[in-house]
Amino acid sequence: xxxxxxxxxxxxxxxxxxxxxxxxxxxxxxxxxxxxxxxxxxxxxxxxxxxxxxxxxxxxxxxxxxxxxxxxxxxxxxxxxxxxxxxxxxxxxxxxxxxxxxxxxxxxxxxxxxxxxxxxxxxxxxxxxxxxxxxxxxxxxxxxxxxxxxxxxxxxxxxxxxxxxxxxxxxxxxxxxxxxxxxxxxxxxxxxxxxxxxxxxxxxxxxxxxxxxxxxxxxxxxxxxxxxxxxxxxxxxxxxxxxxxxxxxxxxxxxxxxxxxxxxxxxxxxxxxxxxxxxxxxxxxxxxxxxxxxxxxxxxxxxxxxxxxxxxxxxxxxxxxxxxxxxxxxxxxxxxxxxxxxxxxxxxxxxxxxxxxxxxxxxxxxxxxxxxxxxxxxxxxx
Amino acid sequence: xxxxxxxxxxxxxxxxxxxxxxxxxxxxxxxxxxxxxxxxxxxxxxxxxxxxxxxxxxxxxxxxxxxxxxxxxxxxxxxxxxxxxxxxxxxxxxxxxxxxxxxxxxxxxxxxxxxxxxxxxxxxxxxxxxxxxxxxxxxxxxxxxxxxxxxxxxxxxxxxxxxxxxxxxxxxxxxxxxxxxxxxxxxxxxxxxxxxxxxxxxxxxxxxxxxxxxxxxxxxxxxxxxxxxxxxxxxxxxxxxxxxxxxxxxxxxxxxxxxxxxxxxxxxxxxxxxxxxxxxxxxxxxxxxxxxxxxxxxxxxxxxxxxxxxxxxxxxxxxxxxxxxxxxxxxxxxxxxxxxxxxxxxxxxxxxxxxxxxxxxxxxxxxxxxxxxxxxxxxxxxxxxxxxxxxxxxxxxxxxxxxxxxxxxxxxx
Numbered sequence: 001x002x003x004x005x006x007x008x009x010x011x012x013x014x015x016x017x018x019x020x021x022x023x024x025x026x027x028x029x030x031x032x033x034x035x036x037x038x039x040x041x042x043x044x045x046x047x048x049x050x051x052x053x054x055x056x057x058x059x060x061x062x063x064x065x066x067x068x069x070x071x072x073x074x075x076x077x078x079x080x081x082x083x084x085x086x087x088x089x090x091x092x093x094x095x096x097x098x099x100x101x102x103x104x105x106x107x108x109x110x111x112x113x114x115x116x117x118x119x120x121x122x123x124x125x126x127x128x129x130x131x132x133x134x135x136x137x138x139x140x141x142x143x144x145x146x147x148x149x150x151x152x153x154x155x156x157x158x159x160x161x162x163x164x165x166x167x168x169x170x171x172x173x174x175x176x177x178x179x180x181x182x183x184x185x186x187x188x189x190x191x192x193x194x195x196x197x198x199x200x201x202x203x204x205x206x207x208x209x210x211x212x213x214x215x216x217x218x219x220x221x222x223x224x225x226x227x228x229x230x231x232x233x234x235x236x237x238x239x240x241x242x243x244x245x246x247x248x249x250x251x252x253x254x255x256x257x258x259x260x261x262x263x264x265x266x267x268x269x270x271x272x273x274x275x276x277x278x279x280x281x282x283x284x285x286x287x288x289x290x291x292x293x294x295x296x297x298x299x300x301x302x303x304x305x306x307x308x309x310x311x312x313x314x315x316x317x318x319x320x321x322x323x324x325x326x327x328x329x330x331x332x333x334x335x336x337x338x339x340x341x342x343x344x345x346x347x348x349x350x351x352x353x354x355x356x357x358x359x360x361x362x363x364x365x366x367x368x369x370x371x372x373x374x375x376x377x378x379x380x381x382x
Numbered sequence: 383x384x385x386x387x388x389x390x391x392x393x394x395x396x397x398x399x400x401x402x403x404x405x406x407x408x409x410x411x412x413x414x415x416x417x418x419x420x421x422x423x424x425x426x427x428x429x430x431x432x433x434x435x436x437x438x439x440x441x442x443x444x445x446x447x448x449x450x451x452x453x454x455x456x457x458x459x460x461x462x463x464x465x466x467x468x469x470x471x472x473x474x475x476x477x478x479x480x481x482x483x484x485x486x487x488x489x490x491x492x493x494x495x496x497x498x499x500x501x502x503x504x505x506x507x508x509x510x511x512x513x514x515x516x517x518x519x520x521x522x523x524x525x526x527x528x529x530x531x532x533x534x535x536x537x538x539x540x541x542x543x544x545x546x547x548x549x550x551x552x553x554x555x556x557x558x559x560x561x562x563x564x565x566x567x568x569x570x571x572x573x574x575x576x577x578x579x580x581x582x583x584x585x586x587x588x589x590x591x592x593x594x595x596x597x598x599x600x601x602x603x604x605x606x607x608x609x610x611x612x613x614x615x616x617x618x619x620x621x622x623x624x625x626x627x628x629x630x631x632x633x634x635x636x637x638x639x640x641x642x643x644x645x646x647x648x649x650x651x652x653x654x655x656x657x658x659x660x661x662x663x664x665x666x667x668x669x670x671x672x673x674x675x676x677x678x679x680x681x682x683x684x685x686x687x688x689x690x691x692x693x694x695x696x697x698x699x700x701x702x703x704x705x706x707x708x709x710x711x712x713x714x715x716x717x718x719x720x721x722x723x724x725x726x727x728x729x730x731x732x733x734x735x736x737x738x739x740x741x742x743x744x745x746x747x748x749x750x751x752x753x754x755x756x757x758x759x760x761x762x763x764x765x766x767x768x769x770x771x772x773x774x775x776x777x778x779x780x781x782x783x784x785x786x787x788x789x790x791x792x793x794x795x
Contacts, residue, residue: 196445252452313538365536
């Protein structure tokens with residue numbers, strides 16, 4: 001056994017490191033989006049998000065003060081001095097006075113601009129610009145600076161996306177639309193499915209096994225088959241495209257999983273409790289509401305999370321049954337797809353919009369992960 | 383007024399919907415017990431029995447109604463629509479829609495891509511899931527690691543598409559790349575590092591893959607000749623199918639392994655990843671693998687925990703190394719769960735729509751069946767061909783459907 005114990009520590013380290021690598025690999029994409037949503041458009045397009053966490057080199061253009069007002073006479077020569085950074089100091093790496101060569105000089109050096117005109121720039125941004133009457137006049141001299149910029153983050157994107165943005169850039173309405181779709185579409189199927197699950201679990205009647213088999217079969221029927229027939233049906237009976245249609249569709253599409261999950265859970269409840277209640281004269285309705293429903297809370301929570309995530313993240317059902325030509329009922333997923341088309345390069349808008357839409361599911365996920373795992377295990381390991 | 387304010391309408395719907403459901407269940411039971419078959423009078427006993435025969439159907443009715451109208455009926459209606467033509471007023475046209483579909487190159491492209499998705503995504507997700515499940519099994523922060531890898535499950539396909547579009551982003555060669563993939567790509571310059579990571583490593587991986595496929599295919603084919611195996615006749619087609627598929631996969635991987643060394647690689651040029659034919663399919667698949675690995679991991683991790691400790695201990699005593707323990711003791715015991723995970727992910731893959739729709743919309747040869755169908759239904763407004771392609775998806779799902787029902791029935795006995 002000694003050899004096993006000896007090998008183990010080496011192997012354990014290898015395992016720890018591989019797990020850490022995998023976790024980082026899996027987190028990396030999401031972190032990228034998250035970091036990008038706090039950067040300005042300029043920052044995003046000038047460097048990768050991974051560079052945002054460190055000080056970055058940036059090329060900037062500044063101008064000296066206006067010579068006509070601030071120049072100081074010194075014999076024949078005139079001098080303008082000051083600091084190109086107004087209030088926000090940067091560390092200058094290199095600089096220049098011509099756009100053709102923006103990093104010609106090191107800080108502290110003096111640029112000779114011909115005919116005795118010169119400019120000296122120190123690392124802290126203070127400068128002295130010298131020359132004759134003609135040279136030191138008109139507008140201020142341009143200074144090109146390559147400076148190290150500390151990491152900088154902004155909440156402006158969220159301000160735009162949630163409140164102040166116009167048209168497609170504003171997700172506020174879509175957020176509430178998504179919420180409006182999601183909550184009824186999560187709660188109503190639970191009520192309906194719970195009763196059916198109770199009947200399939202604890203009531204004896206002919207055809208029960210067949211019904212359970214049918215539910216298992218419907219569990220895998222692709223949604224795609226339902227689109228056209230149901231859209232036709234909705235249009236024919238006057239529901240049309242709208243919230244009512246999408247609620248009905250989500251309720252029905254979630255039904256097989258709800259019935260299946262809840263039935264599997266209810267079947268496992270102790271038989272004694274139910275039989276004792278029956279002996280005491282409780283009706284099925286009472287047994288269901290007083291005993292089964294409270295005991296089934298974990299399964300109900302599992303399904304609720306599934307249905308919430310599924311309806312919140314859904315695109316197809318909303319596109320087919322909800323969103324009409326006016327687009328006033330658009331949901332977040334749909335708006336993001338449209339943004340991808342129209343604002344494909346504007347990552348500050350896209351990243352923030354996407355993060356707004358995934359923030360709520362992520363919160364639900366981390367808060368109720370226990371129930372989600374339990375539901376997954378009950379729903380598929382058979 | 384209500385329709386002007388969706389939030390209020392939503393609240394109203396919750397109250398009315400839930401209230402109506404509860405009221406229906408309550409009053410229908412009352413009606414059954416008090417009015418229809420009252421438990422008193424001369425027929426009391428008979429009435430109680432009758433009421434109990436009807437009650438299950440009262441409980442079941444709303445759910446059954448929803449299931450029938452929204453899932454069962456559409457299957458048959460779609461089948462009917464696929465045999466009719468909308469522009470001819472819904473006249474019966476036989477298999478004309480299917481014939482038209484078969485003549486479209488875009489359809490075959492979708493079928494080919496779907497097959498690729500069906501092979502790669504379930505395999506990769508299950509393999510990664512199993513790897514993570516096994517690695518995190520014994521380490522102290524395993525649960526934390528698992529919860530982070532599980533996290534993409536909560537992210538919508540659309541959100542994930544945006545996340546990965548940022549990774550695949552391309553800028554002109556003279557600008558800083560803001561997509562990670564291009565930033566990494568530009569680090570390769572054809573030197574020794576490029577040879578190791580872009581030629582040697584892929585070759586080894588491809589060869590390893592070919593060996594694994596060969597091994598799996600052999601275990602299936604061996605059954606035809608070996609003694610003591612299930613020789614029932616319906617297994618023969620399956621075995622042959624696996625054999626043919628296996629040979630095809632081995633051929634593909636071996637020729638790719640050679641191709642890695644021959645191909646001209648455009649070092650130093652930023653690539654627009656999503657427009658590279660064939661490759662872009664894999665870049666789309668990565669998104670789904672990223673999401674589904676967590677699912678596979680959770681289920682396989684529970685299965686690994688369920689393995690009896692004694693079997694592993696016995697193997698250690700017999701001197702098995704960790705790899706032998708994993709492949710020869712653990713994996714065979716959770717084979718059933720692996721199959722379940724595989725089929726569940728297969729179902730997800732068959733229905734994949736959002737990712738392709740959001741990232742490429744089927745351009746640059748990335749079409750898949752679900753997006754092809756959406757295209758036909760809502761852009762071309764061709765309900766016949768759209769329904770026909772939906773039926774194709776249904777046909778692909780059917781074997782899994784039958785298998786699931788078969789298992790569920792076995793379970794209940």
